[in-house]
């Protein structure tokens with residue numbers, strides 16, 4: 439296994455330009471494929487999760503022209519007339535590909551087998567499939583009930599009234615919302631349980647609106663979508679920088695001395711994870727806010743106690759910032775960390791303890807008290823890009839650290855360690 443030793447970093451300084459948002463890139467690609475006509479996508483993320491979506495679209499006969507570094511694409515939409523692929527669609531561990539494709543393909547013509555990495559077979563999808571079954575979709579579980587892989591036999595879906603459980607993942611509602619305009623009649627979607635990760639629904643509604651479909655909702659409890667609407671290409675679309683990826687540079691500048699200018703997200707960001715910058719201000723970071731950039735400097739960092747349900751991805755970064763804050767940090771209401779790339783509550787607790795922190799791992803929370811003295815730790819990354827990126831903060835805090843399998847950042851940020859090194863001194 440490859441290992442990366444990161445030596446203690448004294449100071450960070452410089453400027454980074456964020457890669458495009460994963461959440462926006464995969465939504466835009468799928469809706470562009472559903473339009474008639476060409477969509478020019480700029481600042482597309484070039485990472486594994488996006489390659490899986492692109493590969494699936496190619497297998498279904500959608501032509502996409504990529505530029506040389508794969509950061510812009512011309513998508514030749516075919517109004518959702520997908521070809522039945524000759525092989526299964528392999529979607530890796532990309533939730534933003536697997537969940538929306540399941541719903542959209544269920545409402546398309548053709549037969550599709552959706553498979554993923556072994557971890558994808560442990561990530562639930564039952565709440566989405568239940569809702570689609572209730573609407574008449576033909577979807578079968580190929581291994582275990584409620585989990586991928588799936589056989590999706592597309593058919594006309596009538597629409598109507600449907601309930602969906604929102605308590606494990608917002609991606610199920612996102613998927614249903616994206617598919618609903620393709621249904622024959624209007625659809626009313628009611629949320630069962632507490633809707634988690636709510637800001638991702640705003641991302642979905644925003645992208646759908648850019649493609650000509652508006653959705654009304656009553657306080658995120660009931661959503662109304664008109665049937666038989668075609669998505670309309672906006673012509674060209676710019677993907678903003680990835681706010682979850684920004685969290686590592688916000689944290690790095692807050693922990694180490696120096697200043698980092700982060701280009702690609704700012705006060706105009708449509709991504710909920712921009713909320714991490716506000717949390718870091720509470721922790722003590724000094725941040726200048728611009729429309730599309732942040733400038734971040736070190737402050738006196740102190741532990742905070744937050745509900746992180748709205749920012750599950752960026753909140754992981756707070757768990758390693760906690761190592762360099764005074765007092766205890768508590769991150770609450772994050773049960774669904776357990777069903778992502780790995781069981782992130784268990785993994786975070788285990789790896790933070792290796793560094794020397796005192797950690798309490800609860801059913802849906804984690805509490806971290808920083809160590810008096812740090813250990814030189816070998817961090818296991820569990821094939822989870824965010825664990826690898828989060829633990830680089832140990833070096834940023836002035837402590838050597840070894841990251842096992844650093845290549846796992848390829849899921850969303852293949853060049854992460856190079857970019858970090860470009861601002862490290």
Ligand SMILES: O=C(O)C1=C[C@@H](OP(=O)(O)O)[C@@H](O)[C@H](O)C1
Nearest residue numbers: 461534607608609635638750751
């Ligand atoms: O819709 C999206 O783009 C995402 C939603 C979130 O998932 P959950 O809704 O499952 O929390 C987030 O963790 C994931 O990385 C991306």
Ligand SMILES: C=C(OP(=O)(O)O)C(=O)O
Nearest residue numbers: 531532533534751778779
């Ligand atoms: C949870 C994540 O990914 P996915 O889109 O596969 O759910 C993530 O990127 O942290």
